Amino acid sequence: MANFDMLIHGFGIAITPMHLLLMVAGVLLGLIVGVLPGLGAPNGVSLLIPLTFTLDPTAAIILLSSMYWGALFGGSTTSILFNIPGEPSSVATTFDGYPMARNGESTRALTLAFMSAGIGALTGVLVITLLASWASNFALRFGAPEYFAVYFLAFAAFIGMGSAAPVKTIVSLTLGLVLSSVGMDNVTGEIRLTYGYDALLGGISFLVIVIGLFGIGELLATVQEGLRFRGVASKIDLRDVLKTVVELPRYWATTLRSAAIGIWMGITPGGPTAASFMSYGVARSASRKGKPFGTGRPEGIIAPETADHSAGTCAMLPMLALGVPSSATAAVMMGGLMIWGLTPGPMLFATKPDFVWGLIASMYISNIVGVILVLLTVPMFAALLRIPFSIIGPMIVAICFVGAYTVSNATFDLWVVLVFGVVGYMFSRLDYPLAPMVLAMVLGHKAENAFHQSMLLSDGSLGIFFSNSLVTAIMAVAIALLVVPKAWAFAGRLRRAQPAE
Template sequence: MEALSSLIHGFAVLSDPMNILYMFIGIFLGVLIGVLPGLGGANGVAILLPLTFSMSPTSAIIMLSSIYWGALFGGAITSVLFNIPGEPWSVATTFDGYPLAQKGRAGAALTTAFTGSFLGAFVATLLLTFLAPLIAKFALQFGPAEFFAVYLLTFCSFVGMGKESPFKVISSMMLGFALAAVGLDTVTGQLRMTFGTVELLRGFDFLVAVIGLFGVGEILLTMEEGLAFKGKTAKINPKVVLETWAELPRYWVTAVRGAMVGCWMGITPGGATPASFMSYGLAKRFSRNGARFGTGEVEGVLAPETAAHAAGTSALLPMLTLGIPGSPTAAVLLGGLLIWGLQPGPLLFVEQRDFVWGLIASIYMGNIAGLIVVLTTVPLFAAILRIPFSIIAPVIIVICAVGAYTVHNALLDISIMLIFGVLGYVFKKLHYPLAPLVLALVLGDMAESSFRQAMLVSQGSLTIFWSNPLVGSIVTLALVMLSWPVISLFLQKLRSPRKPDAPVVAG
């Protein structure tokens, strides 16, 4: 009941007409960002974050989160109509979405994608509403050792649960830690890795780095690939929507399974992309029409979209309650909270009640508004893709430069942004993941601070990380996650049957 009364209070906060306006502006911009390949939820939030500096934190986070929901919806449009994933998690949607469009059922494919996204987000928001306050109350018992253990679990989970090579994940993370350490040591007051440069006293600003890594890096890669848009047109009318909605209840098991997979992958640092692929694979495995997947099945569109939106929404749960982002976009939003002077974690639910519940209420309203917006504006956003990419790319680069400059009103930040853009391009070319780098850049200082506080309390003894069952179990789980690639390889060898010796043939 307490959660429901808090949620009602959140809707009261959201009832401010300006907040509703910001929500719709955010959704519209988010759909636009999701439609344009080369951008994405994390990129769009990072680029547009400087626009919110003059807003209140509540209005700002409502607008930024709405950009994210809009991007989740918009990524399906290019996947279905153009066979170009507007977002990484929309790749699985192309498998059946584009074949459906080629069969003349683009409206049904888009309606299925948007409805699946809405359902996945709704389930994840219910989880966020009722679980977040409980986790926050539990986390109030945490001290420096417990917080470091949770940070360690997050870092190790990226190594153990990620699809990329553990070596590449650790390398990316180590670079993020190194960049986070540049500047003034807040504990001793000493300078670290500034090389006598005054400009590096404040370190590498998280926002400038993210704009470069995601925005500029993705544009450089897309320009190299020479992207051209060729696709189908689509119009969604009420008849198509109602016919598709009448068909979808047949696949309720697929939708529920996709939402569960998405929520799990969002809370753990899996993210929307692996969630969409996992949900698609499970749907193909258990569906009666699994053999026809890839030829234009509605179920093959519903599964990945439900999981992706559930993962994107549930990633806010660990960010708000523990200060640990479950996705790159959540990491960008976390950086925004820190810029506004808010400390994500259990105290946020006590000290910033309006902010937290206003955000949760905006997720409910944002997804309803997002569904309405995308169902009514598909032809408009599809037409945008007919603008030559040679025009779109420079505009995005200029927006990135303006966003980087407005952080500190410093021209140096534009140069740093470009350097990070080249770094992001190199990482993508070499298939190194950017998410661990961003995570380490955001959480590096907080993890270091928690570790050093724990060491001061224990007078330098590492036994503090096993001083009680809670911290001991978290650290042990983190070490298991870190070693999981080796453990899984060992288990695989044990399970694989030994090949029998070849019979000797007499000559």
């Protein structure tokens, strides 16, 4: 009950004219980010952070989180109408969403997507409401060894459970850790990896790197692939919307199963993209006879959209309660919190309850606002997508450079954006994941400090990471996540390779 009392208090904070206006503005900005290939939620959030410096932290995070929800909704719009996923997590929606739209049922497809997304998001927020205090109280038992074990768990989960090859994930993590080490060591005061450049003494700006990786990098990849819009009718018929809303409860089993998958993949570092693909695959395996998947099956839209949004929402829980982001966007938001002087983790709930519960309350409101706005604005965004990419592309480039320069008004940052734009493009072409690099950049300092402190406490003995039941359990789970999924996959390949008797 204490959580719900705090939630009611949070609604009192969130429901103010200023915050409601920011929610609407954030969702609209997110819709633009979601429908325009080449931006994406992580980059959209990173571009917006410099513009929030004049706001108080509660208003700023409400704006950023609302933009995140809007981006997730916007990605579904292009997946269904144009067969172009605006977000990586919307790829699975194209499999049945676009065929349904091509069959003349675009209103039905969009309504199924947006209603499922809203249900998934609200389920995720409910989970955060129920578990937030428990997670933060549990984390109060943590010392330096436990925190290092949690960070190691996050890294191990990305390696063991990620969809990319383990070697590529390790390369991405390592590069992120190296980037987080540039500048002065917080413990020893030693200057590292500056190579005589004074501009590197304070380290490389996390925001500038992210703008290059996700903005310029994705734009270069989009240009390389050659963008072609193939739109279908986008008029919203209110009668079809109401009929589809009435139809949705028939798929309650798919909705509940997909929400559960999304919750798990959101709390762990699986992320929305993995959740949407996993949910789609499970729905296809569990489906009864009927229209084949890939031809406009309703479950093929409901499953990925529900999982996508519940995962995207639940990614906020470990970021707020433990200081461990489980998605690229959550990592960017965590970087923003640290810039505003807030340290995500258990003490955030104790020292800034108004901030935390105001944010959680705003999630309920902004997701409902998102469903309404996205239905109203589909025709507008469909028209926007018909603008030649030769016009939209330069606009994205200008936004990236202005956002990067605003961070610290340094010309050096513009070169950093260019360099990491190329890095992001190369990672995309070579199928290297970017999320582990972003995670490592955010957690690198924290993990290093926790390791230093642990070594000081134990006189250099690694045994401290197995010194009590809590840290031992976390390390055991981390090692299991690192080894078991890949070992299981390897064993499966061996079984399939054996000749049948």
